[in-house]
Amino acid sequence: MIAPIVLPRAFYNRRATLVARDLLGAILVHPFAGQRLSGRIVETEAYTGHDDLASHGRQKRTPRNFPMWGDPGHAYVYLIYGRYWLLNVVCEPAGHPAAVLIRAVEPLDGEDVMAANRAGRPRREWTSGPGRLALALDITGEHNSLDLTRTESGLWIEAGEPVPDGVVCTGPRIGMGPRVLEPWFSMPWRWWVGGNPYVSRKGLATCK
DNA sequence: ACGGAGATCTTCT
């Protein structure tokens, strides 16, 4: 068996929209409870800096959002609605706040653990959403700011089968309030694998 | 299938 390739820092040291595209097909890995929990990334969203009304990078630096200003390739895990953890990967050079939200994965390894973590829910609902996948893979605030380019961190992302352009869809980000007008037709923010059952939601879509 | 409300922490106005 060929050793898996852990995505290197240079992969993340680019514009968030490009990283969001190229993360499709990559494998998120979290060893937990003696097993390898993993999933194929099938949906992402890009968030950038001061000019992005929806991004935490537009706000002041705070105890919550500080990882966005750090080195690319690190995790930014934050609590939303006081209830769910959301996993992001930091992009762009340090000092430029930007990140990609992992919105959905397709379960690969550790399915029995995921099933237990998702308490009897149908397989489709294990990892089809940013909050859900964090529950399924046991990703929490303890993983905030870990270096995802090192397996020693206990959480990392491996290269997977590339997803060809013909299968990729783009659209506006999910959950944006009325204040945020998305120029998604000129600059795609949300990326997903067309037709994949684990994509979290339908929505306006451009597919090739 | 669809819509509304609640849970509950961080940040902003």
Add this chain to the structure above:
DNA sequence: GAAGATCTCCGTT
């Protein structure tokens, strides 16, 4: 005081 990169439950259609 209110809104938010969410999810689940419970109501009605």
